[in-house]
Amino acid sequence: MMDAGRHPRIELLVNSEVDDITGFVGNYRATVRRRAEYVDAGECTSCGDCEDVCPVVVPDEYQQGLSSRRAIYLPFPQAVPSSYYLDAENCLGFNPIACGKCKEVCDKKCIDFDVRDTILDLEVGSVIVATGMEPWDPRPYDEYGYTRFDNVVTAMEFERLICAGGPSEGELVRLSDRRVPERVGFIQCVGSRSPNRGVPYCSNICCMATIKQTLQIAEHYPDSQQKVFYIDIRSFGKGFEDMYRRSREEGVDYIRGLPGSVERDPQTGELVVEVENTLSGRREQHRLDMLVLATALVPRKFSRNGDGKRSIDEILSLSHTSDGFVMEAHPKLKPVDAPTRGVYFAGCVESPKDIKESVTQAGAAAMRAGNLLGAGQVRIEAITAELVADLCAECKICAAVCPFNAIVEANKKTGLLPDFIEAACAGCGTCAAECPFDAIVMRHFEDAQITAQIDGILADNPMEKIVAFACNWCSYAGGDNAGTSRLQYPPAIRLIRTMCSGRVDQRFIWHAFEQGAPMVLVSGCHFSDCHYIDAVTWTQRRVEKVWTQMEKLGIRPERLQLEWISAAEGQKFARVMRELDEMLRSVTDEEVAETVKILGKKKLSEPKKVLGPAAAVNVASDAGATVSPPPA
Amino acid sequence: MSANKTFYCLRCQHRFPVAHDPKQVAERSCPKCGSNSVRLETPAAVAAKQEGD
Ligand SMILES: [Zn+2]
Numbered sequence: 001m002m003d004a005g006r007h008p009r010i011e012l013l014v015n016s017e018v019d020d021i022t023g024f025v026g027n028y029r030a031t032v033r034r035r036a037e038y039v040d041a042g043e044c045t046s047c048g049d050c051e052d053v054c055p056v057v058v059p060d061e062y063q064q065g066l067s068s069r070r071a072i073y074l075p076f077p078q079a080v081p082s083s084y085y086l087d088a089e090n091c092l093g094f095n096p097i098a099c100g101k102c103k104e105v106c107d108k109k110c111i112d113f114d115v116r117d118t119i120l121d122l123e124v125g126s127v128i129v130a131t132g133m134e135p136w137d138p139r140p141y142d143e144y145g146y147t148r149f150d151n152v153v154t155a156m157e158f159e160r161l162i163c164a165g166g167p168s169e170g171e172l173v174r175l176s177d178r179r180v181p182e183r184v185g186f187i188q189c190v191g192s193r194s195p196n197r198g199v200p201y202c203s204n205i206c207c208m209a210t211i212k213q214t215l216q217i218a219e220h221y222p223d224s225q226q227k228v229f230y231i232d233i234r235s236f237g238k239g240f241e242d243m244y245r246r247s248r249e250e251g252v253d254y255i256r257g258l259p260g261s262v263e264r265d266p267q268t269g270e271l272v273v274e275v276e277n278t279l280s281g282r283r284e285q286h287r288l289d290m291l292v293l294a295t296a297l298v299p300r301k302f303s304r305n306g307d308g309k310r311s312i313d314e315i316l317s318l319s320h321t322s323d324g325f326v327m328e329a330h331p332k333l334k335p336v337d338a339p340t341r342g343v344y345f346a347g348c349v350e351s352p353k354d355i356k357e358s359v360t361q362a363g364a365a366a367m368r369a370g371n372l373l374g375a376g377q378v379r380i381e382a383i384t385a386e387l388v389a390d391l392c393a394e395c396k397i398c399a400a401v402c403p404f405n406a407i408v409e410a411n412k413k414t415g416l417l418p419d420f421i422e423a424a425c426a427g428c429g430t431c432a433a434e435c436p437f438d439a440i441v442m443r444h445f446e447d448a449q450i451t452a453q454i455d456g457i458l459a460d461n462p463m464e465k466i467v468a469f470a471c472n473w474c475s476y477a478g479g480d481n482a483g484t485s486r487l488q489y490p491p492a493i494r495l496i497r498t499m500c501s502g503r504v505d506q507r508f509i510w511h512a513f514e515q516g517a518p519m520v521l522v523s524g525c526h527f528s529d530c531h532y533i534d535a536v537t538w539t540q541r542r543v544e545k546v547w548t549q550m551e552k553l554g555i556r557p558e559r560l561q562l563e564w565i566s567a568a569e570g571q572k573f574a575r576v577m578r579e580l581d582e583m584l585r586s587v588t589d590e591e592v593a594e595t596v597k598i599l600g601k602k603k604l605s606e607p608k609k610v611l612g613p614a615a616a617v618n619v620a621s622d623a624g625a626t627v628s629p630p631p632a
Numbered sequence: 633m634s635a636n637k638t639f640y641c642l643r644c645q646h647r648f649p650v651a652h653d654p655k656q657v658a659e660r661s662c663p664k665c666g667s668n669s670v671r672l673e674t675p676a677a678v679a680a681k682q683e684g685d
Contacts, residue, residue: 544671547642572666579643
C-alpha cells in the first residue's frame with residue numbers, strides 16, 4: 001500500500017466514492033466524489049496532539065469495537081496516507097458550536113472545518129472493482145450464544161485480540177474478566193455451508209484461518225488446550241496440509257461435529273459445549289474459557305443510500321452469481337473480467353479468497369487493464385449489432401433493452417438515429433430480437449441464417465422434430481456436457497445455437513410453428529449465470545408474450561417450452577429432452593395443420609413495416625407498455 | 633409490490649402460488665417437476681384449459 005501511495009503514476013483517492021461511470025471500453029468517464037478531508041494529509045505529521053485533546057470517545061471500528069477511539073484519529077497503524085482523519089459524524093466541531101480543541105493545538109495548522117466535498121471528473125480506460133466482502137453477522141440467529149456470552153467471539157474479533165497492535169496489545173484475554181483463557185474452542189462453518197440459516201457456499205479461508213490461529217495460541221501459550229469443531233477441514237493450498245499437521249502435532253484436538261448447544265455454567269462461568277463427535281459416534285461435553293466462531297464471508301451489501309446514490313454494482317451493471325458475488329465473464333478463461341469490456345475484478349468482490357489468491361487476482365486484473373491501455377486500441381467482437389438505418393422507426397426499444405448500454409438512443413427532435421457503440425457491444429442480440437422492424441442485423445446470427453436453420457430442420461418429417469434454441473454459453477454447453485457424459489436423450493431434439501437466448505426473436509418461434517414444428521424449446525442460462533448481464537430476462541418476457549398470443553390464437557402454449565440449463569447441467573439437459581420427447585407424442589397432425597393454417601393468415605413471423613414518422617410514433621407508444629426505461 | 637399469484641406449469645400442469653411482483657422478472661421453476669416453463673395463470677388461461685378438458 002505504501003508503494004502504491006508513493007508511486008508517481010498512481011493517484012490514491014482515499015475517502016472518495018464513485019458517483020457515476022459512463023462510456024465504454026477505453027473511454028470511460030468517472031465522476032468521483034471526494035469527501036471533505038478536514039485534515040490536510042500533506043501537512044499532518046501524525047504527532048497526535050489533536051487526538052490527545054479530543055473529548056469525543058466512540059467505538060473503534062478497526063478494533064471491532066473492542067476498544068475506543070477519538071473523533072480525530074489514525075484509522076489504523078499502517079494507514080496510507082499516514083495522517084489523522086476527522087470523523088465529521090462524531091466530531092463536535094460541526095454540532096453546531098465548534099469545540100475546535102484539535103484545531104487550537106495543531107502546530108501545523110492543518111485542520112480546517114470549512115472544506116467541502118469536491119467532484120472529480122476522470123477519463124479512464126478501464127475500471128477495476130475491488131470492493132471486497134464482509135463477515136457474516138452471527139447476531140440474528142445468536143449463533144452459539146454470541147449475543148449472550150462475552151467469551152464467544154468471532155474470528156475477526158479474535159484476530160484483533162491476538163494482534164500486537166490490537167486492543168490488548170497482543171495479550172489474548174477473554175472479554176468477561178480479561179484473564180488469559182486456558183481452554184479455547186473454535187467452531188467452523190458458522191453461517192457457511194448452511195443454506196437455511198446462513199449461506200450455502202464454503203467461505204474458503206476459514207479452515208486455514210483457524211489453523212493459523214491455533215498455531216498462534218500454541219506458540220504464545222504452550223500450556224493452553226485447544227479444540228476445533230468442524231465438518232471437514234479443507235486444507236487444499238500449497239503448504240496448507242503441512243500447517244494442519246503442525247497444528248495437530250501441537251496438541252490441538254480436532255473434533256468432527258458441530259456443537260448442538262453452547263451454555264454458560266453459572267457457577268464457574270465456563271462455556272459448556274455439547275457436541276456429537278461424528279467419528280466416535282459419542283455425545284461429548286466440553287468445558288471452555290473462550291469460543292471463537294469462524295463466520296462466513298458474504299458479499300458486501302450495497303444498497304441505495306437515502307440520497308438516491310447508486311452502488312458501483314448498479315453503476316457498472318454488474319451481474320451476480322447465485323451466491324451474490326459479482327459474476328466474471330468466464331469462470332475459467334476470463335476469471336478477472338466483467339462481462340462489460342474494460343471492467344475487471346480483484347479480490348473478494350468476486351468470491352471469498354485468501355491473501356495469495358487476492359494478490360494473484362489483483363495482479364491479473366492490473367495486467368489485463370495494462371494490456372488494454374498499452375494496446376491503445378481494442379479488437380471489436382465479430383458478433384455485433386448493426387443498424388439498418390432505412391428500417392429504423394426510432395422507437396428506442398434497442399437502447400432500452402441493451403444490457404451493456406452500448407446503444408445511444410435515437411432522438412426524434414434532432415432526427416438522430418440510435419448510435420451503436422461497437423466497442424461496447426457484446427453481441428447478445430437482444431436488441432435485434434426486440435426490434436419490431438427488423439432494423440438491426442446481428443452479424444453471424446442474422447435472421448436469414450436462423451430461419452434457414454429452422455427450415456432445414458423441418459424440411460423432412462417435421463412431426464418428429466423439436467426445434468430447440470440453445471444459448472452458446474450454457475444450454476448448448478449443457479448439451480455438450482450431456483454428450484461427453486454419455487447421457488442418452490432422444491434424437492427428436494434439433495439445436496439451433498445463438499450466443500444468448502436473448503437473440504431468440506419471437507418471429508423465429510412463429511416461423512417454426514408456421515413451418516409445421518410440433519414443439520419449440522427456448523433455452524438459456526440461469527438468470528444468475530447470464531453472460532450478457534440481464535439479457536436472459538428479456539427472453540423470459542418474450543416467451544411469456546408468445547404464450548399469451550398462442551393462447552389467444554387457440555394454439556396450446558404447452559407447445560412452446562422454456563428452460564434454463566447451465567453448462568454443468570448435462571443431466572438436466574438430457575432429462576428435459578426426454579420430457580419434451582414425451583410431450584411431442586401428444587401433438588397431433590391435425591393440431592399442427594390447424595396451427596399452420598391460423599399462422600398463415602396472421603403473418604406473425606414478419607416484421608412491422610415502417611410507414612413514416614406517424615407510424616413510428618404509434619409503435620413507440622405501443623412498445624412502451626412492455627419495455628422498461630433504460631437505466632439512468 | 634409483490635402479491636401471491638397462481639402460476640401453472642406448462643410441463644406437468646401443476647398449479648402453485650408465487651409471490652409475484654409484475655415489475656420484477658424472476659427466474660421461476662415448477663416446485664413439482666422443476667420445469668422453467670411456468671406461467672402466470674390468467675382468466676384467459678383458465679378458460680382455455682377448461683375448454684381443452
Ligand atoms: Zn411442473
